[in-house]
Amino acid sequence: MLGNTHIVGGITASLAFAQISNDNPLILVGAGVIGALLPDICHGGSKIGRAFPISSKMVNKLFGHRSFTHSLLFLLCVALLMNAIVPYKTFTLGLLLGIISHFILDMGTRQGIKLFFPIKIRVRFPLTIKTGGKVEQVIFAGLCLLSLYFGYEIIMEMVDIT
Ligand SMILES: [Zn+2]
Structure with a gap:
């Protein structure tokens, strides 16, 4: 997937999570x-x-x-490393959510990812798309809409509190 698709993917994932958590949405999104x-x-x-x-x-x-x-091992390493050097839960959570969103999006491409590295199996969804193709544009647009929706919900909630 293209960088921009990953960026919106990370925003969508962290905003979706922000709906159900009390973590600061801005930090979640930045880290995402x-x-x-x-x-x-x-x-x-x-x-x-x-x-x-x-x-x-x-x-x-x-x-x-x-x-x-692009593996679960990497996810674990980042979690442990962040815990050791930046013990700030919200930032680590956002970071991990962003990484997971990246894995999911790349599993939707023909190349797949080596999720269980060092085991060399490539993991991908049964239906895959071409990076930068028409379908990716549709996914990109869909993710933009989703993050707008989640962002709107969060802003409304903030307004409600004050
Ligand atoms: Zn990738």
Whole structure:
């Protein structure tokens, strides 16, 4: 999937979660966007890969594309690492939600992801789409609408409280 689709995916996931939690929605969304971009550090052409070319090259050399950084192991590592260095639950939650949204979206592409890395099975949905194709545009638009809806709900709730 394209970077923009991942960004909206991360926003949608964190806003959806914000509906059922008391965590600060802005921090959830901010962390959600970072989390949604993070797995593609393994890919030099991605948004985050271009921002951190050296780290990106290293991860790509070590693990290849869509393996470690697209696995449950990575999710666990991020959770443990965040707990150790930034013990701020809301931020970590947003980050993890963003990463999970990235995995789900990439499972919808033909290449799939190595979710159970180091086991080399590729995991993908029975129906997959082409990255950057027409269907991705539809998914992108759908996610935009969903996040607008969730965002609206949250703003209304905030107005209600004050
Ligand atoms: Zn990816």
